[in-house]
Amino acid sequence: MPQDMPPAGGYSPIQYRRNLPARGFRPFVYLVGMATVMTYxxxxxxxxxxxxxxxxxxxxxxxxxxxxxxxxxxDRDQVRRHLADKAREKELLGTETKVYNSDRFVRPTFAVTPEHVTK
Structure with a gap:
């Protein structure tokens, strides 16, 4: 029985790697794209x-x-309120009263209090 011999020129190389096509761009392209987007x-x-x-x-x-x-x-609102207070005071009391002992102007202060709500 004759022994099998390799063909003339040898056997073709054995493909042991997977032949997958490269998907996408090279990493450098992704790095440049990312840097561009971040810069913008x-x-x-x-x-x-x-x-x-x-x-x-x-x-x-x-x-x-x-x-x-x-x-x-x-200021206009305070003057209006002051004159209205004076007029109301004169109407109620019949005369104007002095609250302070001097003629120096004292800026009025208004305290806003909530109305009493009964349940």
């Missing part, structure tokens, strides 16, 4: 913070500019 995100966040600070500054200056108008409105 940080840039937009910085713009948002800058805009927020600018709006807060604008709001603060708007309030500062409104203070004189609000103070004048409060």
């Amino acid at each position: 995100g940080f840039w937009r966040a910085g713009q948002g913070i800058r805009e927020h600070n600018e709006l807060a500054r604008e709001k603060m200056w708007a309030r500062i500019y409104l203070i004189p108008a609000l103070q004048a409105e409060e």
